Amino acid sequence: MNIPDINLKRIVIIGGGFGGLRLAKKLSTQNYQVVLLDKHNYHAFQPLLYQVATAGLEPDSIAHAIRQIFAKKQNFFFRIAQVQSINPETQILSSNIGDLHYDYLVIATGSETNYYGNVNIAKNAMPMKSIPEALDLRSLMLQNLEAALLTNDLDERYRLMNYVIVGGGPTGVELAGAMGELKKHVLPHDYPDLDIRRMNVHLIQGSDRLLPSMSQHASDHAFKYLEELGVQVWFNMTVKDYDGQIITTDKRPFEATTLIWAAGVKGTLISGIEGDGVVVGGRYSVNEFNQVKGFENIFAIGDVSLMMTEEKPKGDPMVAQVAIQQGKLLAKNFENLKNNRALIPFKYKDKGSMATIGRDKAVVDLPNWKFAGWFAWFVWMFIHLVSLVGFRNKMIALMNWIIQYFQYNKSVRLIIRPFKGRHGDETDDPNLF
Amino acid sequence: MNIPDINLKRIVIIGGGFGGLRLAKKLSTQNYQVVLLDKHNYHAFQPLLYQVATAGLEPDSIAHAIRQIFAKKQNFFFRIAQVQSINPETQILSSNIGDLHYDYLVIATGSETNYYGNVNIAKNAMPMKSIPEALDLRSLMLQNLEAALLTNDLDERYRLMNYVIVGGGPTGVELAGAMGELKKHVLPHDYPDLDIRRMNVHLIQGSDRLLPSMSQHASDHAFKYLEELGVQVWFNMTVKDYDGQIITTDKRPFEATTLIWAAGVKGTLISGIEGDGVVVGGRYSVNEFNQVKGFENIFAIGDVSLMMTEEKPKGDPMVAQVAIQQGKLLAKNFENLKNNRALIPFKYKDKGSMATIGRDKAVVDLPNWKFAGWFAWFVWMFIHLVSLVGFRNKMIALMNWIIQYFQYNKSVRLIIRPFKGRHGDETDDPNLF
Incomplete structure (x- = not known):
């Protein structure tokens, strides 16, 4: 896989979604070599996918090239790869572009559509x-x-x-x-x-x-x-x-x-991580440090992980905020590991949730305040703008929303590639991440 | 094809490029029923295709939904269709969505890549x-x-x-x-x-x-x-x-x-329009009214047409301005036809040409002034902005160019659908328009 060998422990992160991206950004590459793998060359801002589907935003506004995000990071390597299996004994993962040894593995593969067997x-x-x-x-x-x-x-x-x-x-x-x-x-x-x-x-x-x-x-x-x-x-x-x-x-x-x-969604699992109670409800059961049950050096964060505690026997919700907070904490815990300090347990801080139904029609639940209507819509828009990755994407999305607000229009109703049948994402082999 | 029959003569325009679009916009639908056919549901601004290919602009910025352009036009019908052949005797064209009778036919199919038989x-x-x-x-x-x-x-x-x-x-x-x-x-x-x-x-x-x-x-x-x-x-x-x-x-x-x-490019011809000297150098030979040689009610405009005059034995260049001017004049000539007035012959008015090589690096030839450098680059940008169809597209392109100007960056380097082999445009059967 042509990754230079250097005298650092290697953390391999599978998946450049909310969790994997935040972890990779926060990880100090003074202390670790970081390899990020994703099947695409971009991070997709999933909460706005529905606007792409309904001609409100161009796809390029909600995607951001992963290489651009990490352009100046040392000891950091990104590869487009589909991970096929993991061998925890040898600490080697197999992918469509070859094998790779890891010291620490972080599974941040997210979730996929669940048809419940139908x-x-x-x-x-x-x-x-x-x-x-x-x-x-x-x-x-x-x-x-x-x-x-x-x-x-x-x-x-x-x-x-x-x-x-x-x-x-x-x-x-x-x-x-x-x-x-x-x-x-x-x-x-x-x-x-x-x-x-x-x-x-x-x-x-x-x-x-x-x-x-x-x-x-x-x-x-x-x-x-x-x-x-x-x-x-x-x-x-x-x-x-x-x-x-x-x-x-x-x-x-x-x-x-x-x-x-x-x-419905289910965790995107990778073959090779198995054992008693490791996979629960289609997700990797993790402890409060996001370590996958039975493994010390394999972590799972975000949608693909399930952290059952006494307080929350069903775990945290499968939302972006959980993945982001887990990615951030895990970066800190890798520093703690390096310095032989104790790991900090994860505790989800619910910042609230929101949904938008249309122009001036949104709902926002904050911990102490629930509101709806045009102000909620503005809050929704503001939060999503600042969350989009990259200055350009923020500006383009803002411009689109301003124009749509005044024109009551959705401008990108284009059939650029006609739909010809299921599984348009050619890289989406369901057996691969 | 489910086109209501009304008591107007029907003009069928094949192709929503620069020429066909301008013609359709200018045609008075008080006097004619207008049917526009294109194999895509959008008009593509071809001069900026290279920026899509090189990650400077998103594809959606240079495309504009044809339905949106004509949203309020009466007696106007748009269909996504690939025209397979024309029968000038019966005045019926065949397409993948059925047959259609025309009173007047305008071929504005543009040009396609020419490999000269290799x-x-x-x-x-x-x-x-x-x-x-x-x-x-x-x-x-x-x-x-x-x-x-x-x-x-x-x-x-x-x-x-x-x-x-x-x-x-x-x-x-x-x-x-x-x-x-x-x-x-x-x-x-x-x-x-x-x-x-x-x-x-x-x-x-x-x-x-x-x-x-x-x-x-x-x-x-x-x-x-x-x-x-x-x-x-x-x-x-x-x-x-x-x-x-x-x-x-x-x-x-x-x-x-x-x-x-x-x-190299060649005209995109449609089978059925034949005869002595009708196709010259891969384009339809037309008279000064853009009538295809030998036909009174079949016109060709833009790249697919070749207007050889004594003054210009090789015809006008295959550029957008020619198509636009021909579309505009043909709309006027359809009015003249309706009112039994004489048709006006076409004469290309060269407004100049330009090309951009990079940031602050462009060349502009005006009829009386040739210049290059940053000012040419600004002129190029301004002209292309005002020429883009739709307010949203102008604003998004402007935003992209401003950001790129200051960041020296091209932000949409995304592999959204991996290239898997030639002919990505699934609708591009070379035998069809």
Whole structure:
């Protein structure tokens, strides 16, 4: 793999998401050699994927080249690689670009779409966990409207104009809201020869409220905002099957060419890390120092890790803040390791959560304050702007949002590469990270 | 094709490039029904394709959704379609989405890469005439650097770091300049563990000067600027063959994994329009009203047309300005037709030409003034900004250029979809428009 050998212990980080990136940034490369591996050459800002899918932002605004972030860091090496397996005995990982020895390994592979074993849904639904997937979704939604224009079969046209989103968490709610805005403000102008009133956006939620990880206040407002945008929300409904045209649920069927699956994620595991109770619920069970159970030199952070404590038997939520805080602490703990100091246990500090449904329609839960509406929308926008990686991306996203705010428009409704079938991300072999 | 039948004559325009777009915008849909067909749902601003390929602009900034442009136009219909053939007898065109009758047909299909029959070059070289092709080129250039990091075979590494551009016209010169800037200012920081001094950008030109369509003043400055950026320019050299690794010329061979072909274009013809002298040099021979030879109701404008006059036996250059002016005049002539007035003959008004090589390095030829340097660069930037379609695109491009100006950076060096082999534009069947 052509990594120069030097007299430092080597930390290999798998995954350049929120956790891996923060860890790599904070790690002192005076004390360790750091190797970061990712299957892409960029960090993707996942909370804004839904805006790429709904033509609000260009993909390049939410991606940032990893090399650029670390351009001046010494003893740091980045490689595009798909890790295939890990051998904890020999401390060697195998990847599509060769083998690599590690002294410490940090698994920060994040999570992937979970279809809970339903092969038909996996085959026919659209996921939205990566930039290529979001681009495929953008293409498909627009292609379906173009196809609806061409058919004289009214049932077929109806199916093409039906968009069903499964999952009432932040991803499903934000996606449904953005699609509601498209339907209400943009598409009637784009498709004057199509009756956009016939277009439906359905959001199916398994439980009795949206955004179950947030407050009741947030759930209620999110529901109200979605109704205002014409989104049809279905509670206490479970999707059973999907053949590409008909969605079967435990209540009523839906006819739709597009089903977007935002109903679950699971950790992205790598073969070779096994043992009693190591993998729990599809994630690596870790102690309070993020060490994977049974291993001293293998860590897992973020979505792929599950830290069960007496206080929180179900662990922390699978959100960016947990990954970021764990990455930051782990960097400090590597310093402690180097200096033979005791490791500091992780404790998640919940800074609050938020979701946006549309222009002036957002919900924010802070530890001591819950609010909604235009001010929440501004807070949401501000927080996401400062969180985006890179000055350019912040500026471009801000510019897009300002223009959209005043024009009620979503400008990047382009089919740059038509969607031709599932798995647009050519590097996404499900067996590889 | 589900186009409502109304009591107007139907003009079908094939192609939403500079000519077709201008024509469609200017046509009064009080007097005609207008149908615009394009194989993409967007207009691409081709003069900036090279910036997409070299990570300076996101693809979405140089594309604009065609539906958005015509959102409020009556009696106007847009369809994504690939026209397969035309039957002038029945006045029906066949496409992948069905047949359509026309009263008037305007062929504005533009031009495509011309390999002059060399199948090896066509198979192994990279073209850059569409947004998907520019994105493929961006991915490939970055992938090759990543691959260069991984190999220990020094010959292989050298080939991966060699980029050869064929063609010293505006496309080749602008691309070579942008790659020179990447090499000089960006890549050494991105790839500290790669000796970027070993990277070469070669520009091969068949004649004895660059930008042969511009003044000697412009040619001289372009050459000087490229040398300053470390680009190696080869004059009076003809590329003979390319097997994917070795480029054979009439002088010396080059070893390179990447060959970018910007050495020629030809009109994108559609089968069915034939006859004595109708196609000349791969373009439709038209009279001074842009009527295709032998047809009264079939017009061709822009790159695909060739208007030979006594004054200009070789016709006008294949540039955007010609297409725009022809589109504009043809719209007026359709009004004249409607009102039984005489048609106005076309006369190209050369407003000048320009090319940019890098930051503060541009050349401008105006009819009465030729200049180069930072002021030319500002003029180039201003002209391209106002020419970009859409307020959002202008603002985003401006923002990108301002940031790049001060940071000496090109921020979108992302491999969003890895290049896997030729013909990334899935809709580009060479037999179809």
